[in-house]
Amino acid sequence: MSRPYPLRDGEYDVVIVGGGMAGAGAARDLALRGVSVALVDKGDFASGTTSRSSKLIHGGLRYLELFDLALVRESLRERELLRRLAPHLVRPIPFLVPVYRGSSRSLIRVRIGLRLYDWLTPGRDRERYRVLRPVDALSLEPALRADELRGAGYYVDDLLLYPERLCLENVLSACRHGARAFNYAEVEEFVRDARGAVAGVRVRDLLTGRVATLGARVLVNAAGPWVDEVRARAGVQEQGPRLLRPTKGAHCLLPRLTERALYHATRDGRMVFVIPWRDFSLVGTTDTDFEGDPERLWATRDEVVYLLGEVRHVLPDRRVGLDDVRYTYAGVRPLTREEGKRPSDVSRAHRVVSEQGGRFLSVTGTKLTCYRSLAAALGDQVMRALGRRSASRTAQLTLDGLDEEVGRVEARTWLDVSAEVGATGLSRETLETLVETYGRGYRRVVELAGKVADGTARLCPSNPNIVAELHLAVQAEMAVSLQDVLLRRTGIGTSRCQGEDCAERIAQRMARLCGWTPRRLEAELDAYYAWVARSRRFRE
16 A cells, blocks of 8 residues: 555645655645645655754754844744644753863853853743853763863753654644645646646656646745756746755764763864764764755765764764764755855755745745744745635644644653553553654554554564554555655664664565565665665765
């Protein structure tokens, strides 16, 4: 099975091109307003820039230095809101900002920045910032380099456990409210009305080969790094041929080095994160202009060497070396075009560019943290173009699979699985993983585990995920490929084993569920192992 409904001709108020965080958020916002929406993506949902982020929901301390106070305030407001909308995916994480003798950022500069950051945070009902003496910083994080340490700033931001799941939750919620979402559906042609304006798209279903025409009163271009390519193909360039300034961000995964995140000022005036994420320390990110094909992208050896050099400046750990990097990933940020600035200084603020009288809208500059507020602003523009009135509801309904009003159920009452351990026979580790992945929707997996053969068996010897999750992914979450399951429905492919312990067995199970031929099974495994190889290409 691929989708709960076929791709066929239809008329919609809005067609959205691009199923990343921006497109998924927009689809949910509009569906909740009662707008008929079709969402199409030539790959899987969240398979582009969304899955290549630093996995943070944060205000952006760095943006204070660029005097982008409006973006910081918006980001902090959205951070607080997302903690309530998706508490299973968004978790507080303490940060240290170590300052050394000769650092580009002094302790007083860090103190002022954190005070302003704290002041901009709405409610401020979390742990407050402080500036630590060297001895106190080292007691919190003994792995820090002690030599010439002047002190450290301390504050709290949020970790996003699975960006891919947050995107998928938006897609599934949109579908529950009437939207139609199609992954592996590529736009082949733009349909025009009698006046020559874009009035829809012809889309090829890459699963069946079927071509369908989707009429649209408004078309939203949320294609991320491909925004300008979509505009060119549509012949829509009222605002010039290029809206984007794409920049590349590379990350690498090391063994867990710290229990708190580090925010380090580099020697070239940038900032690098070291983030405890799952079993790793996630290190990132680079920020360089990018002109190539976003689909042919990997972290280079030079980029990894640069990141490791910066990490060694604050963490003199023997495990910070090329041989210690488990894998890497890289993505392209679709930033709004700005000339005369360093890539790291270009604003991350989102922008909705209106063309064809408000009937063709392109999204640039998206910051993952602010995807929901972007969707709300875009939704307002769409409603004006449609001549209708309806307010955004995305701030009121949870993103845990149930779409309930925020605050009706306290997160702490369902994040604790103690009572479920005995009742289900599943291990605490498995249940906690299910809750972190599906929120309150984890009960669907538990129920399914009792109905399908070997439902409670592990999918992978190195991870606690179970067979029922594969069935759910195929039956209810539009998983089509092996990569969909390993990388974007579960976290197996981004774990220490990267699925190498289990990819073949999972592919065989999926082949039986989906009716794959032996040739398709072989192709799926080849494609997956090619992805793994690319994540280690920096070694070449």
